[in-house]
Amino acid sequence: MDTTSRAAKIPSLHQTEINWDNLDKTKLYVVGAGMFSGVTVALYPVSVVKTRMQVASGDAMGRNALATFKNILKVDGVPGLYRGFPTVIIGAVPTRIIFLTALETTKAASLKLVEPFKLSEPVQAAFANGLAGLSASTCSQAIFVPIDVISQKLMVQGYSGNVRYKGGIDVARKVIKADGIRGLYRGFGLSVMTYAPSSAVWWASYGSSQRIIWSALGHLHNKEEAPSQLKIVGVQASGGIFAGAVTSFVTTPIDTIKTRLQVMDNENKPKAGEVVKRLIAEDGWKGLYRGLGPRFFSSSAWGTSMIVCYEYLKRLCAKVEEV
Known part of the structure; x- marks a missing residue:
């Protein structure tokens, strides 16, 4: 084997980061839909617990995540942990296709944009990952x-006086009847303000922390010694945990306000400022951080699972180059 062929076969750090142009898009979307759906099944109960904590009132306000989890099981059983899941899983496929396409194309363009600055x-x-995360989240909203x-x-139907529904279609029908199509976009501004910066912070934290870790391990510029698959996964998982911690702390207050606005009945339409005042009156400034524990766990667990799966998916869907 000649040296050129041998070098091409060594998976250096830079080769673990597969560009958009080198991916089989059809395979990425099909396999990715199944893979991320599996992760959603595993982590969805955490989102239900977080949402319940954010809208809690009265005695329920004093419950921590574990107590909230036990209460859901006691009242509704395991199905209670998956309320709203069919709606989420149906909407997840097109949302993720849009997200991943915007993410990778923006990231590639951003890296070319900053290259002349020699940062x-x-x-x-x-910069590139943060801008890509911001773009992807905004497009998918x-x-x-x-x-x-x-x-x-x-998720909150029948809880703390919330209306009961027959399913996702029933929710959509009642919301549209009461408030028009715009009712389905209640909290859109806050949602963009929550998820777009959240996505930007997460991807920026992940991208930079991953390179800092690789540098500490001596692999950032070493193209001769290939990192093992176990080490690659370990670094990606560590970056995901760090990104989840940073993101959950920065964005939980906005997420709490957004959730409150979205679950309120159509006849009660307080503004965001009124929701903030009510939260502070009920529980002080810490009221803005209701559900921080589940959100941190969800963000870290989801982010870590997602990024490890996604990076593996990209390696799986990489186009085979002839050597």
């Missing part, structure tokens, strides 16, 4: 917000 790799990664509104209402 350090962690800074370049933070048109589908995500109505799905989010419907699923949130299903």
Whole structure:
């Protein structure tokens, strides 16, 4: 084997980051839909617990995540942990296709944009990944917000006086009847304000932390010694946990306000400022951080699972190059 062929077969750090142009898009979308649906099944109960904590009132306000989890099981059993799940899983496929396409195309364009500035790799990664996350989240909100509104209402139906529904279609029908199509986009501005910056912070934190970790391990510029698959997964998982911690702390207050707005009955339409005042009156400033524990766990667990699966998916769907 000649040296050129041998070098091409060594999976250096840079080869673990597969560009959009080198991916089989059809395979990515098909396999990715199944893979991420599986992750959603596993982590969906955490979202239900978080939402219940954010809208809690009266005695329920004092419950922590474990107590809320036990109460859901006691009252509704295991199905209670999956309220609204069918709606979410149906909407997840088109949402993720839009998200991943915007993410990868924006990331590739952003890296080319900052290349002339000769910035350090962690800074370049933070900028490109952050801008990509912002773009991807903003583009996917048109589908995500109505799905989010419907699923949130299903998650809290019958809880703390909330209306009961027969399913996702029933929610959509009643919301449209009471408030028109715009009712399905309640909290759209806050949702964009929550998820777009959240996505930007998550991807920026992940991109930069991953390179800092690789640098500490001596692999950032070492193209001769290939990192093992176990080490690659470990670094990606560590980056996901760090990104989840940063993101959950920064965005939980906005997420709490958004959730409150989305689950309220159509006849009660307080503004965001009124929701903030009520939360502070009920529970002080810490009221804005209701559900922080589940949100941190959800963000870290989902982010870590998602990024490990996604990076594996990209390697699985990479086009085979002839050597």
